[in-house]
Structures are given as structure tokens and as C-alpha cells.
Amino acid sequence: MGFPGTWMTESESMVYRVVPKCACSTIGQIMFYSDHGRFFDGDIHDATAGLHKWAQEESQGPIEANVRAHRSYAFSCVRNPYTRILSSFFDKICGIQRNGKRYRGKLVPMLVQKYGIEVGSPDSGFEFDQIRSFRRFLLFARDTIRWHRPMDPDIHWSAMSGHIATFIANGGRYDHILWTERFNEGMQTVLDNVPTRHPVHLSEIPRFNESEGHGPKRAHPVEDYFDDLSMHLVYEIYKRDFLLFRYDFENPANKMPVGEIDLDEVHAKLGE
Template sequence: MGFPGTWMTESESMVYRVVPKCACSTIGQIMYYSDHGEFFDGDIHDAKAGIHKWALDASQGPITENVTARKSYAFTCVRNPYTRVLSSFFDKICGIQRNGRRYRGNLVPLLVQKYGIDVGGDDGKQEFDQIASFRRFLLFARDTIRWRRPMDPDIHWSAVSGHVSTFIINGGTYDNIIWTEQFNEGMQQVLNAVETPHKVDLAAIPRFNESEGHGPKRAHPVEDYFDDLSMHLMREIYKRDFDLFKYDFDNPGNKQPVGEIDLDEVHAKLGD
């Protein structure tokens, strides 16, 4: 199976397992900058050169050799399940994508028809009941993850632990797992541990949030979107994420982690 979703600098200074909706655009640009002294012109997800990606055939050999031999510092970045799934809803379900169309073509019409979700009209700019719509989306997300119906789960709302685990199962080892919520501290740890051709000044790095502006702004505090039933669904879908990455299940309003990530525990529980 190899190492899907894995990126590596051309200098092989660091290896990163991409997790969607967890600062991946910013991390990719930092990696690119650390090799070339400039940012990729555009969305780093579109880059076909200047950075190794598992999706590029020519990169698979170098990535496999590096990761299996543990030649470079390997890390990933995780995010609170409550804010991540909300972000996925507003970006992917309510938003118009970079190509000017809805995400995955017929996905939104399917959700409107089967789940009664409202997304703010054709352009996503009309007023709508965000809370009611999100809760229906969460039901859909659970159905895709639990029963793979009416479609397979999408990478943007499938569990973070699932993304993180493929790297371990196929022979990789993480040196660090950082939190989106404490990004500067975590990314500085990574940069302190590696030698890069170009020095990176984190304080001067812009945030590359490529999904920002796709969808409507969240109109309510995070906790308002989650009632008892929603929290039950969140536990069903994301229990491992809360447990392994030390997020507060009982308080959706607290996006900060509540403990330290135990790398040994992550490797043990996600490696079988």
C-alpha cells in the first residue's frame, strides 16, 4: 500500500503525513520554502515539482526508501474533531470550490435530497439554519464512515486517526505529532529538529488557508452546533481521535488539547 498522503522535502530534511483540514497547506508551503527559499506560487496541493508527494510516481521510491529506513524526521499534525468536522461542513458542503463548482459534483444535491440539508442556495450566500443543517450533515458523515452509505467516507471528515495510521501500518514511525491549535510551538519543534537549506522564520510565515472564503462564515460558537445527539454521533465517529490526540470530548467549546500525546500509545494502537 505504501505511504499515501505522505510528502517529503526534496532535500529529505523532513517527512510529513498530510491530514486534511489540519494546517496542511501551511505545512506544505513551509516545507517547500525550507528547500527553495520561496513559497510555491499557488495552492501547494497543486504542486507537481519542488516537493516529493506519494501521489507523484517519481516520488514513491524516494519516500519509501526514506520512511522505511527512518532517514528523516517524520511528523504529522492533528486537530480537534469538533472544529475539524465543522470546518469540513462549511468548506466542502456549503462552499463553492476553487473550480467554481460544488465539491464532488452531485454530493450536495444528494445531501439536500436525502438528508434535507440546506446550504444557502446555489451560490451558498443565502441565509440558512446552520445548526440544523450541520447536524444533518453529521448524520450523513456517520453513515459514510459506519456503513459506507450512501458513499465512501471523504478524506476531509474521515477520522484523523485513520489518516495517521496508514503511515504506521506500512512501516513508518512518527517523531512528532503536533496540534493545529498550538501550531507555532509544534512546528517550531519540527524545525528545531531538522537541518534545512533555507532557514524558516515561523513568525514571518503567512497562514495558507486555501479553503478560507469558500463557504459561509460560522455564525455561532462551536458548542452551539452540538447537542446530545450530535455529541453521541461524534463519539461514535471520532472516539479514537479524542482519546489518542487528547482532546476534550465533554466540552465542544474547548478546542485546546487537555493532555500530552503519547507517541508510544499512538504507534501501538494505530499500528495493528
């Protein structure tokens, strides 16, 4: 199984387990900059040089050797499950992707047909009932995660704890897990613990939101998308995420964590 979703700087200063929809573009660019003194020109997910990635065969040996020996500072990043699933919906289901097409080809037409989801179009200014469509998407996300129907769950809406766990299962250990909602504070903790070839000043780092501008803007506050049934579905899907990463299930309007992450607990629960 190895270490899927793991990135490492070429200098081996730090190791990062990617969790989709959790500031991964910005983190990847910070890692690239810390080695090279410049940002990657384009989406960091497309970079095939300058950064070790498990998906690149030649990177697997160095990553595995490093992680198993815990030679470098290892970290990941999480996000409030309510805002993360909303972001996945607007980016992956409603948005037009970098290649100018819909995400995963036939996925959106299938959702329209089987779940009655509307996604709007760029021609109409993405006008549609966002709340109704999102709640139907939530049913689909639950079906993929609970029963792997009508498809396996996508990495962008599968639970964060599942991504985090693969690193632990194969012998990795985290030194830090930061929150997207307190990004600068958490990323500064990482940078304070690693040697960097080029100094990184977080106040000067842009946010690399590669999904922005490709789809509809969220028209309502987060809490408006979640009625009692939606909250129940979210808790069914992401219970472990809420508990381990200390997010507030009771109040979708509160995106901030409500306690400190216990790394020993994370390793114990996700290493089972």
C-alpha cells in the same frame, strides 16, 4: 499500499503525513519554502514539482526508501474533532471550490435530497439554518464512516487516526505529532530537529487557508452546533481521535488539548 498522503521535501530533510483539515496547506508551504526560499505560487496541493508527494509516481521510490529506513524526521498534525468536522462542512459542503463548482459534483444535491441539508448560495449571501443543516450532515458523515453508505467516507471527515495509521502500518514511525491549536509551538519543534536550506521564521509565515472565503462564515460558537445527540455521533465517529490526541470530548467549547500525546501509545494502538 505504500505511504498514501505522505509528502517529503526534495532535500529529504523532513517527512509529513498529511491529515486533511489540519493546517496541511501551511505545512506544505513551509516544507516548500525550507527547500526553495520561496512559497509555491498557488495552492500547495496543486504543486507537481519542488516537493515529493506519494501521489506522484516518481516520488514513491524516494519516499518509501526514506520512511522505511527512518532517515528523516517524520511528523503529522491533528486538530480538535469538533472544529475539524465543522470546518469540513463549511468548506466542502457549503463552499464553492477552487474550480468554481460544488465539491464532488453530485454530492451536495444528493445531501439536499436524502438528508434535507441546506447549503445556501453565494447569491443569497449563504443564508440558511447552519445548525440544523450541520446536524443533518453529521448523520451523513456517520453513515459514510460506519456503513460506507451512501458513499465511502471522504478524506476530509474520515477519522484522523485512520490517516495517521496508514503511515505506521507500512513501517513508518513518527517523531512528532503536533496540534493545529498550538501550531507555532509544534512546528517549531519540527524545525528545530531538521536541517533546512533556507531558515524558516514561523512568526513571519502567513496562514495558507485555501478554503477561506469560498463559502459561508460560521455564524455561531462551536458548541452551539452540538447538542447531546450530535456529541454522541461525534464520539461514535471520532472516539479514537479524542483519546489518542488528547482532546476534550465533554466540552465542544474547549478546542485545546487536555494532555500530552503519547507517541508510543499512538504507534501501539494504530499499528495493531
